[in-house]
Amino acid sequence: MPAGRGVTVALDGFGAERGFGVLAEGARLAAADGIRLRVFGPPRELGLDGVDGVEVIPTSEWVGNEDDPVPAVRAVKEVSVVRAARDVAAGRAGAMASPGSTGATMAAATFGLRRLRGVQRPALAVRLPVPGKPVLFLDAGANVEVRAQHLVQFAFLGAAFSEAVLGVERPRVGLLSVGEEAGKGREETVAAHALLSEAGGIEFSGNVEGSDLPAGAADVVVTDGFTGNVALKLMEGTARTVTAAIRDAARSNPLAALGGLLMRPALGGLRRELHPDTTGGAILLGLRSIAVVGHGSSGAEGIANAVRLAARCAEVDAAGRTAALLREGGVTRGSLAAGRRDGVDA
Amino acid sequence: MPAGRGVTVALDGFGAERGFGVLAEGARLAAADGIRLRVFGPPRELGLDGVDGVEVIPTSEWVGNEDDPVPAVRAVKEVSVVRAARDVAAGRAGAMASPGSTGATMAAATFGLRRLRGVQRPALAVRLPVPGKPVLFLDAGANVEVRAQHLVQFAFLGAAFSEAVLGVERPRVGLLSVGEEAGKGREETVAAHALLSEAGGIEFSGNVEGSDLPAGAADVVVTDGFTGNVALKLMEGTARTVTAAIRDAARSNPLAALGGLLMRPALGGLRRELHPDTTGGAILLGLRSIAVVGHGSSGAEGIANAVRLAARCAEVDAAGRTAALLREGGVTRGSLAAGRRDGVDA
Numbered sequence: 001m002p003a004g005r006g007v008t009v010a011l012d013g014f015g016a017e018r019g020f021g022v023l024a025e026g027a028r029l030a031a032a033d034g035i036r037l038r039v040f041g042p043p044r045e046l047g048l049d050g051v052d053g054v055e056v057i058p059t060s061e062w063v064g065n066e067d068d069p070v071p072a073v074r075a076v077k078e079v080s081v082v083r084a085a086r087d088v089a090a091g092r093a094g095a096m097a098s099p100g101s102t103g104a105t106m107a108a109a110t111f112g113l114r115r116l117r118g119v120q121r122p123a124l125a126v127r128l129p130v131p132g133k134p135v136l137f138l139d140a141g142a143n144v145e146v147r148a149q150h151l152v153q154f155a156f157l158g159a160a161f162s163e164a165v166l167g168v169e170r171p172r173v174g175l176l177s178v179g180e181e182a183g184k185g186r187e188e189t190v191a192a193h194a195l196l197s198e199a200g201g202i203e204f205s206g207n208v209e210g211s212d213l214p215a216g217a218a219d220v221v222v223t224d225g226f227t228g229n230v231a232l233k234l235m236e237g238t239a240r241t242v243t244a245a246i247r248d249a250a251r252s253n254p255l256a257a258l259g260g261l262l263m264r265p266a267l268g269g270l271r272r273e274l275h276p277d278t279t280g281g282a283i284l285l286g287l288r289s290i291a292v293v294g295h296g297s298s299g300a301e302g303i304a305n306a307v308r309l310a311a312r313c314a315e316v317d318a319a320g321r322t323a324a325l326l327r328e329g330g331v332t333r334g335s336l337a338a339g340r341r342d343g344v345d346a
Numbered sequence: 347m348p349a350g351r352g353v354t355v356a357l358d359g360f361g362a363e364r365g366f367g368v369l370a371e372g373a374r375l376a377a378a379d380g381i382r383l384r385v386f387g388p389p390r391e392l393g394l395d396g397v398d399g400v401e402v403i404p405t406s407e408w409v410g411n412e413d414d415p416v417p418a419v420r421a422v423k424e425v426s427v428v429r430a431a432r433d434v435a436a437g438r439a440g441a442m443a444s445p446g447s448t449g450a451t452m453a454a455a456t457f458g459l460r461r462l463r464g465v466q467r468p469a470l471a472v473r474l475p476v477p478g479k480p481v482l483f484l485d486a487g488a489n490v491e492v493r494a495q496h497l498v499q500f501a502f503l504g505a506a507f508s509e510a511v512l513g514v515e516r517p518r519v520g521l522l523s524v525g526e527e528a529g530k531g532r533e534e535t536v537a538a539h540a541l542l543s544e545a546g547g548i549e550f551s552g553n554v555e556g557s558d559l560p561a562g563a564a565d566v567v568v569t570d571g572f573t574g575n576v577a578l579k580l581m582e583g584t585a586r587t588v589t590a591a592i593r594d595a596a597r598s599n600p601l602a603a604l605g606g607l608l609m610r611p612a613l614g615g616l617r618r619e620l621h622p623d624t625t626g627g628a629i630l631l632g633l634r635s636i637a638v639v640g641h642g643s644s645g646a647e648g649i650a651n652a653v654r655l656a657a658r659c660a661e662v663d664a665a666g667r668t669a670a671l672l673r674e675g676g677v678t679r680g681s682l683a684a685g686r687r688d689g690v691d692a
Contacts, residue, residue: 130587131587131591141524144524144530144531144532145532145533176576177572177576178487178490178571178572178575178576185490185572186490186491186572187491189572209575209576209579210575210576210577210578210579210580210581210582210583211579211580211582211583211586212583213580213583214580214583214584214586214587215583215587223576225524226523226524226531226532226535226573227572227573227576229524229555229556230522230523230524230555230556230569230573230576230577231556231576231577231580232556233555233556233557234556234557234559234560234577234580234581234584235556235580235584236556236557237556237557237558237559237560237561238560238580238581238584238585238588239584239588240557240560241476241477241560241561242584242585242588242589243588245477246592246609246613249609249612249613250609250612252612253612255608255611256608256609256611256612258605258608259604259605259606259607259608259609259610259612260605260609261605262601262602262604262605262608263592263595263596263602263605263606263609264605265601265602266595266596266598266599266602266605267592267595267602
């Protein structure tokens with residue numbers, strides 16, 4: 001993925017669990033690719049003075065993981081993530097990235113960047129680290145309860161992002177459910193399946209099951225934010241448990257330890273693919289600009305990848321292309337309200 | 347786990363994907379442990395004549411995975427799984443097991459065995475192959491949509507099974523959600539959290555997240571059947587994808603291949619723990635007797651383990667002890683209806 005050379009990204013300078021030094025190193029790495037950064041944080045701690053392409057806007061207030069994000073973001077206009085969002089809204093940056101609280105970033109972005117015309121619910125997308133074949137998966141937790149037309153919109157948001165930013169031609173979109181048949185699933189899943197089967201503008205490939213997800217059965221997989229959040233954390237946890245068990249096995253006796261040592265170089269690529277830093281974090285879709293939320297525990301490379309992803313989104317006008325696909329598919333707020341396919345007020 | 351010596355299990359003789367020979371071999375292995383079996387299937391194909399403790403009841407009709415289970419089970423009284431359930435209801439066997447269609451077994455058991463007094467919805471439980479620390483997880487797919495009091499009942503069903511059959515003293519029960527806080531989750535999750543926090547008779551340890559599940563954070567974890575089915579298949583799929591990627595890495599060059607060879611013995615235990623055959627299958631809880639549904643693709647050891655699990659349930663009177671815990675916790679149909687904690691008719 002090209003790096004978004006010449007684009008400006010607004011970076012929240014707070015919230016990196018591994019400290020300001022790691023955040024600053026991530027900013028330096030992204031700047032070295034030709035991305036311009038506006039960083040909202042404490043200048044002295046960041047130590048980014050004189051780094052080419054990086055401007056630090058002195059900011060001392062921020063929202064932590066322990067704060068209730070919506071009231072915190074509403075109450076304090078000068079917190080770093082709110083200022084970053086305002087920067088994008090004012091056109092001084094093309095996209096934003098934050099290594100901090102997902103809740104605070106979602107709240108700041110939703111208030112500051114506004115929704116794309118016709119979008120009812122922004123959704124959080126992640127690239128699942130499926131070896132060799134990343135899958136864009138949403139909603140990873142922004143909406144714990146959804147209606148059928150929200151799932152339909154998620155399908156369009158994901159397809160547009162996959163095509164515009166990830167470069168997948170005619171991405172296949174799957175709907176996560178408990179069986180392949182159209183009638184399997186919750187009420188809203190079944191209704192969304194029917195709507196997606198008739199929708200124009202995207203390649204709907206039907207229901208996918210939990211077992212298909214890590215097998216890369218579709219380019220984009222959509223679900224509600226409850227199932228999505230459980231699924232994402234479960235995949236990460238299972239991958240961690242299995243690799244830890246294999247590591248324990250490798251340490252259980254000297255021959256196995258030698259075997260583990262011999263396998264290590266070959267396993268390096270897999271470890272990189274599975275590492276959270278590789279994918280750059282979660283992407284908030286459905287707003288007039290993209291917001292990327294890094295893993296709080298990211299290293300410098302993870303922070304740089306979050307910034308690169310935001311820059312790439314700005315460069316290809318991911319939000320504008322998403323809006324166009326939504327119009328083409330006829331799934332914007334007005335058209336869904338007119339259709340009233342599942343009896344919901346828009 | 348002891349094998350339930352002297353107990354009789356009704357075994358559905360159809361539906362083993364790997365054929366009658368594998369099913370018969372599984373029956374032989376279980377019979378060798380001292381379990382008595384009544385097998386409903388074709389005598390000639392099974393070839394179990396003269397095996398000590400095994401009686402074959404000639405049966406030629408069955409329900410396949412491609413049949414819609416509820417009408418099939420209702421329409422044909424002589425299908426193997428219905429006859430097995432009737433055998434248990436008549437007291438000729440203490441529990442039933444089937445290697446076949448989960449839907450057909452659930453339908454046959456629900457009609458034939460009847461629900462425990464006060465239970466609204468039977469649930470499907472599985473033992474997750476968490477290395478070193480199995481977790482009982484339900485509902486794995488019997489109820490795609492649930493209300494809060496169903497989740498509460500699942501907690502009691504799971505706790506009773508964990509204590510009576512798996513021998514866990516005062517099992518800790520977790521509720522699967524998207525955050526630790528009591529207010530996180532769907533409407534029914536939040537309501538169930540409140541009910542469980544006040545419930546007597548079980549150890550409620552609060553919400554657990556997707557990442558906690560493969561880490562063995564609780565002895566029993568409850569969720570709705572949609573999330574549970576997705577989660578179970580996702581865990582199996584992720585474990586498969588990660589181990590396949592490691593195997594590919596081990597084959598990528600001669601040194602890595604030698605490493606893989608040296609590690610193989612140490613990995614054998616892990617492979618056994620993760621193998622679906624080890625856990626014996628899914629367990630339908632909430633009926634007056636236990637029904638075990640094996641994996642369709644089970645080998646002989648998997649079939650034998652499903653029978654052993656059913657025998658163990660009958661031996662310890664899992665259903666009776668479950669009923670007692672439900673009464674003690676005051677979460678039976680009548681008491682929930684009286685409380686009407688979330689406005690649902692019982």
